[in-house]
Amino acid sequence: MIHWVLCTILLGNPISSPLQEEPIQVPVGQRQLFLDHGCIAQLQDLHSTMHQPVKRGAVIRPDAVSDGSRVQTYGSVPLWVPDEQVFKMVYMAFPMENHGEIGAALAISKDGLHWEKPDLGQGVSVRGSTTNNRIFVDRKLHWGDNALWNVIYDADDPDPQRRFKGLLGAIGRTPVVSADAIHWTQLVGTAIPSHDTSTLTYDDQNHRFLAVLKTFNRFGRAAALSTSPDFRIWSTPSPCFSTDDLDQKIAREVIRNRIHDRRFTVPLFVDPEPKTDAGPTTGRIPTWRAECYAFSIFPYEGVYIGLPMVYYPTGEELPARNNSDGFHSIQLAMSRDLTTWNRLGDRGEFIGPSPIDKGLIGVFDRQELIPPSRPVLRGDELWFYYTGLKTRIPPYSRNSDGTARDPASLTDEERDDLADGWSAICLAVLRRDGFVSLDAGPMPGTLLTKPFVLEAEKLCVNLDATAGEMTVEVLNNNQQTVCCSKELPGNHPRTEVSWKSGHLAGLKGETVRLRFTLTNSRLYSFWLE
Structure with a gap:
């Protein structure tokens, strides 16, 4: 294909x-x-062509009672466990009505397509039931200290108690290890500074762990890199990837095209397009620009491939004006040294939003798209498990002026869409090595x-x-x-x-x-x- x-x-x-x-x-x-x-x-x-993976839709939905309406990952992917002959996926579940019940959960699959959420027998009540698939690194921790975003499987670690590795915490990261992805131990070592996003991967080319962390620069959100040879002691994070001046010029056109294309979800809050490059004319949250919200890195055939999660803020979130609304696209980059990155595909979408022109139900990846830490190699295909969110603002919760939306104003389709859930983990499949081809015509x-x-x-x-x-x-x-x-x-x-x-x-x-x-x-x- x-x-x-x-x-x-x-x-x-x-x-x-x-x-x-x-x-x-x-x-x-x-x-x-x-x-x-x-x-x-x-x-x-010859000409060079960048290709998009083919979408297969949502594979892990918020369908367990303990999930609430929102399931997502930041970087975690299905991990093949040879001894058990299954994939394990650690994700975060968000019952939004009670932040105290937000936490990590486990899904299991034999084929990567059909997933089960087993009762882990942890005995903690979530949404009124103790039968759930929840993981508790430390039961004293609550959101966001209990956020287990980044989980990998290290089959080469000689200690079976350290085969699963992850980073714990929504603000700042603590290395944690596990034998089964259920029972975790915090390591005494270097605390890793980060804001609310990070990704983790193992660089088998150079025998080191790579943690990509959220930081800030003059363009807003950006990425920093910390490395470790043993998963315990980590280097001081250094700038790794950011949007640049060209991204800011492109952002105006990207946002303009998006808000006028009714095939796609338009953010609820959209500021007037600024007359200068300085940002919005009112308020204090910069909009109409491009930021690197998160960044995934994985080694691939002697090079490093990056998946920038580029965020286009369109308007200040009302009424608080303490954040922004906007949309994401997952783009593609490559490097040979983790320092100099080449942007591929003219900075276009590698994985972009799905249209809603044929209906809302089941279309999760409309507005926010979160990249995986790496694809899963399945035969001659690369499987990308990414998170798709229908909206950045909780769906159907507000009007465009920031006032609360009356639930009675929802259409039947909007009610069904709300019941369908806010986010899901989606799958897109690419031919192995299929990022870029050299093409000839007649x-x-x-x-x-x-x-x-x-x-x-x-x-x-x-x-x-x-x-x-x-x-x-x-x-x-x-x-x-x-x-x-x-x-x-x-x-x-x-x-x-x-x-x-x-x-x-x-x-x-x-x-x-x-x-x-x-x-x-x-x-x-x-x-x-």
Whole structure:
């Protein structure tokens, strides 16, 4: 299936002189993607396309009594537990009528699609019942000290009591560990400063834990990074990612387009568009700009991929004027050093809101979208579990002037929508390596790689040539063709290249290049085996 195309950039000229380049590293088994020009020497008549994952809808809904109307995560994803042969997902449940009952909960699944919420036997009453799936790190803690946002599974930890790891607290973070994701122990170590959002992942490329924390700069909300080799002692957070001046220029058009597009939910509170870039003409909460509300980082095939949760505040929240209304989009970025980030897709939506033009019920990801810490690899697909909220302001609670809305004014559909819940955990599926492809039309296009030392005997590709074909040549240090592949048609998330002339086995240890020729096809990645 071809995913939604977000941006197309024609690439026709050499990126650099191929004769002047030093060999790059192409480790055996590591897929080479086209998120930047890391492996590319020349492109001719190809264009680069960023793709969106295909949405599968809500998979964890607020359907347990103890859930209330709102379930969500900040970064936690389904964790495969080999010993139990199940996925476990830790999420936060929000009975909004009683903040004292907000807390962490556990869902379990065998397939990642159908989820159960088991009675954990903790014996604590939530919404009048002690039968629930609630997790209590410390029963003395209440919202938000009990917020268990970020949970990962560390199969390599030699101590089985530390296999599950998480960060505890809504303001500030404390490292916690568990053997079963139910019973948790707080670690004595470094307290990690953060505001109400954070994400956590394990960097298996460099054997360290990455905590992305919420901070602030001149553009508003931003992200900082703290790292740890042992999950106990953490580095001082340093700035990691932020929106910039270009985002602020783009924000005006993004907000303007959104509030005039009736296919999508429009925030309840919308200030008049400011006449200058200084923010709103009244009040004290800046609006009509772009902020990085949260940021997820995960290592992927030798690079880091980032999921900025970009927030577009549209208006001050009334009547208090102490926060803002607005909407989110999940965008895409990449880095090789966690410092310099390349924004992909012209800063467009990687995962955007779902339309409501066919009805409200079941459409949770309308206004706020919260990214996962990383996707879950399922065969040849990447599964992104993200949180979708119908509104930022509690739904149908207020009028546009900030006064309380009369429940009698709700339509039948609005009442059903309210009963359906405020938020859910949703799923979107992407082809493995399918973030960016190099595409050719009817005219053949070519990709020449940078030189590298060949350390394998097989070349594999992730290719969609349903309507065309691809061939590959292997060039030696003198730019001479020493291997030529057979034509490869069809759609192949992973396949080995077959050779018409020559073979790779006789070239091991030599410096080579690859020249791909594509016709009516998309190339997502290549790798050596």
